[in-house]
Amino acid sequence: MSDIIRTRFAPSPTGFMHVGNLRTALYEYLIAKSMGGTFVLRIEDTDQERKVEGAVDIIYNTLRKAGLQHDEGPDIGGEYGPYVQSERKNMYLPYAKQLIDNDKAYYCFCTKERLDMLRENSDEPGAGYDRHCRDLPKEEVERLLAEGTPYVIRQKMPLSGTTTFEDAVFGSISVENAELQDQILIKADGYPTYNFANVIDDHTMNITHVVRGCEYLSSTPKYNLLYEAFGWEIPTYIHLPLIMGKNDDGTISKLSKRHGATGFEDLVAQGYLPEAIVNYIALLGWCPKDNREIFTLQELAENFSVDGISKSPAVFDYNKLEWFNGEYIKAMTDEQLAEVAEPYFRQAIKTKPLDFVKIAAILRQRTTVLSQIPEKIAFFEEQPDYDKELFVNKKSKTNLENSAVMLKEAISALQALSEWNHDTIHDCLMELAAHLEVKNGTVMWPVRIAASGMTVTPGGAVEILDILGREESLDRLNKGLAKLS
RNA sequence: GGCCCGGUGGUCAAGCGGCUAAGACACCGCCCUUUCACGGCGGUAACACGGGUUCGAUUCCCGUCCGGGUCACCA
Numbered sequence: 001m002s003d004i005i006r007t008r009f010a011p012s013p014t015g016f017m018h019v020g021n022l023r024t025a026l027y028e029y030l031i032a033k034s035m036g037g038t039f040v041l042r043i044e045d046t047d048q049e050r051k052v053e054g055a056v057d058i059i060y061n062t063l064r065k066a067g068l069q070h071d072e073g074p075d076i077g078g079e080y081g082p083y084v085q086s087e088r089k090n091m092y093l094p095y096a097k098q099l100i101d102n103d104k105a106y107y108c109f110c111t112k113e114r115l116d117m118l119r120e121n122s123d124e125p126g127a128g129y130d131r132h133c134r135d136l137p138k139e140e141v142e143r144l145l146a147e148g149t150p151y152v153i154r155q156k157m158p159l160s161g162t163t164t165f166e167d168a169v170f171g172s173i174s175v176e177n178a179e180l181q182d183q184i185l186i187k188a189d190g191y192p193t194y195n196f197a198n199v200i201d202d203h204t205m206n207i208t209h210v211v212r213g214c215e216y217l218s219s220t221p222k223y224n225l226l227y228e229a230f231g232w233e234i235p236t237y238i239h240l241p242l243i244m245g246k247n248d249d250g251t252i253s254k255l256s257k258r259h260g261a262t263g264f265e266d267l268v269a270q271g272y273l274p275e276a277i278v279n280y281i282a283l284l285g286w287c288p289k290d291n292r293e294i295f296t297l298q299e300l301a302e303n304f305s306v307d308g309i310s311k312s313p314a315v316f317d318y319n320k321l322e323w324f325n326g327e328y329i330k331a332m333t334d335e336q337l338a339e340v341a342e343p344y345f346r347q348a349i350k351t352k353p354l355d356f357v358k359i360a361a362i363l364r365q366r367t368t369v370l371s372q373i374p375e376k377i378a379f380f381e382e383q384p385d386y387d388k389e390l391f392v393n394k395k396s397k398t399n400l401e402n403s404a405v406m407l408k409e410a411i412s413a414l415q416a417l418s419e420w421n422h423d424t425i426h427d428c429l430m431e432l433a434a435h436l437e438v439k440n441g442t443v444m445w446p447v448r449i450a451a452s453g454m455t456v457t458p459g460g461a462v463e464i465l466d467i468l469g470r471e472e473s474l475d476r477l478n479k480g481l482a483k484l485s
Numbered sequence: 486g487g488c489c490c491g492g493u494g495g496u497c498a499a500g501c502g503g504c505u506a507a508g509a510c511a512c513c514g515c516c517c518u519u520u521c522a523c524g525g526c527g528g529u530a531a532c533a534c535g536g537g538u539u540c541g542a543u544u545c546c547c548g549u550c551c552g553g554g555u556c557a558c559c560a
Contacts, residue, residue: 012560047559112558119557124486128556152558170490179488179556187558194560218489218555241491242553252552280497283509287498291508310498313553317496320510330523366522396519429519444519456521 005037007209008202009063009070012044012194013055017062017264019316020213020243020255023281026300027240027309028211029068030282033301037208041073042201043084046191062264065274067297080205085197092192095200095230096153096185104229105185108133108154109144128181129154153186155196155226163221168238169309175221183222195219199226202235211238214313238306241285242313255316262316271344271370276325284314294327326368334361341370348374349381358467362459379452380467383476386453388483396441403446404484409436410447411477420470426462450480 007028011021032039041063043056060075072078082088099105110132118130134156145151158177166172185196192200202210217239227234244252245259261267267277279295287310288295288303295303329337338345338360345356359377367373378384391403398406413432417424433443448461451473457464465473 010560014560044560050559108558115558173489175489181556184558189558191558193558198560213554214490215554221489239490244553246496254553283497285497289499291499293497293509312491314498315496317510320497323510326523365524393520433519439519441519448520452520454520458521460519460521462519 005032005035005209006040006205006207007032007037007211008040008042008205008207009068010042010044010198010201011059012047012050013052013059014050015052015055015058017058018255019262019264019267019277019281022062022066022264022277023243023284024211024213024240025063025068026066026278026282027238027286027304028209029070030301030304031209031211031238031306034304038071039068040078040080040205040207041070041075041083042205043074044194044197045084045086046187046194046197058265065268066264066278067274085192085201088197088201089191091204092197092200093186093190096192096196099155099185099226099229100153102229103156104225105153105155106134106136106182107141107145107151108182108184109136109149109151111150131182134182150188152184152188154182155185155222157182157222157225163224165220165224165234165237167217167220168236168306169241169311170217170239173217173220175218177221177225180222180225195222196226199223203227203230203232208235209238210235211240214239214242238309241310243281243284244313244315246315252313252315259316260318267321271372272321272325273328273340273370276328277321279328280321280324284316285310294324322368329367329370330364332364334358334364337364341373344370344373345377348378352381352472354380354467358463359458362463362467366458376458379454379457380464383453383479386449390449390453390455391446391480391484393441393445396445397439398442398445400484402438402442403449404481406436406438406443406446407450407477407481407484410443411474411481414465414470414477415474417470420466422462422466425465429462446480447477450477 009025009028011017011025029039031037041059043059045051056074063070070076072080072083074081074083077083096105100107110129114132115129133154157180161177162174163177163180164172164174183195184193186192201207220237220239224234243255245255245262246252247259255262261270264274264277268274275296278297279293279300282295282300283293286304286308288308289305292303332340334357338356341360341363342356345359349356349359359380363373363376367376388400392399409432410429413428414425417428429443429447430440433440436443444461448457448464449455451461451464451468459467468476
């Protein structure tokens with residue numbers, strides 16, 4: 001079983017799940033699942049200064065809602081635990097020391113202040129560490145260590161030559177070693193840096209495919225040098241194109257909060273369905289062979305392949321997300337929509353015992369975001385004060401006079417109904433139109449206006465009367481008639 | 486600024502030497518219709534630029550330009 005694919009999602013608990021991170025997790029999940037592999041969750045909390053309460057729960061919740069169930073992780077265990085980096089803290093130092101023994105790393109006693117000064121005094125924007133401690137005499141190192149001088153451990157980069165690596169998406173990439181800084185491996189607080197912990201953990205957890213955002217492309221040579229220094233097998237790299245956002249001035253930059261809701265939870269709170277979000281972001285940077293668009297998570301896993309991943313960054317398009325969301329809503333049953341949208345129904349319908357399933361039925365074809373719902377159905381709870389001019393409609397051939405006639409006729413016809421349901425109301429009004437020899441709209445328009453008080457409503461006159469019920473309906477129609485008299 | 490990566494309609498994108506350069510979203514019309522939607526039909530709109538290579542470049546190479554990423558004791 002040693003050749004099984006293993007991917008990992010390694011978020012740091014910042015208290016916020018950006019859709020970019022979620023997409024990375026999604027691809028990691030899909031790559032693993034499409035090849036029958038294992039998807040691992042690892043929490044990267046090596047930055048003790050940035051700890052956020054409850055942040056880990058947000059990660060669990062997001063993955064669960066998105067359906068990205070991990071096979072191993074802090075909460076469910078696995079044979080490569082622990083899965084939280086802070087709990088692995090003492091695993092890293094021995095590896096760093098091994099590197100020192102092999103002359104691939106060294107102790108550095110430079111203070112933060114000296115480093116800051118170095119940066120300030122340089123006019124080169126990208127100037128880095130001057131490698132001051134790289135060649136300290138052994139005795140000097142021993143002495144400083146014995147004195148308890150604070151230190152970090154730095155990687156000893158080759159001063160010349162080039163490092164080349166293969167990326168499954170971007171192909172072969174080469175970098176001059178002289179460009180590489182002697183990066184810190186172990187911080188003064190004893191914790192490993194992200195880069196170092198990553199390499200150690202990925203190797204010890206047997207991760208075969210390292211999937212991450214493009215922003216790591218330029219630091220990958222450093223990773224490789226580490227793998228080589230240890231004599232470890234280099235994993236397959238899969239770097240993902242970034243997700244961008246469009247700014248007000250038309251420019252484009254990495255998607256961030258100023259572009260709107262970019263957190264998974266924010267989008268859900270706005271009325272986007274997790275399934276729709278997942279479906280949309282799957283297509284941001286990946287395209288299936290057949291160009292299909294609607295996929296369940298299961299279907300994505302069946303169709304995913306790395307060669308469909310794009311190289312160029314993708315702009316997050318709320319329009320398209322909304323379209324996806326609308327498609328998912330349309331695909332639901334009335335009962336399902338009534339259930340998932342119940343909180344939104346309750347925002348608008350507070351006192352009346354209305355049938356949410358019936359309301360869901362008329363909402364389903366015309367809702368793209370759940371949060372639109374309260375506004376759309378508020379008139380059921382309380383009819384707005386409307387202007388009688390609403391009765392005038394050219395297309396339906398209605399005016400103030402004939403609207404009054406239509407309402408009067410409709411009221412008496414509806415009053416005579418023994419059963420009050422969609423079909424009886426429908427037949428009643430259609431027969432009325434035929435009987436009066438007017439087009440359907442001439443009857444329907446005034447009835448709908450009087451029943452709702454709005455020109456635009458979800459559903460037509462029949463549906464609204466049905467949902468409102470006999471008593472409330474006739475009451476509203478009578479009030480409408482009074483308005484016209 | 487150095488280094489790395491990218492560049493097909495407004496957006497997501499197919500294309501992998503020869504096509505009238507797909508499709509989707511958005512937008513605009515028309516139809517359907519008891520409003521709005523939904524649905525159906527149609528339309529506007531793209532290979533950044535300049536050199537090569539080739540019988541032939543959107544596709545391969547180089548340069549320019551543009552965009553992005555990265556250069557922390559952050560992850």
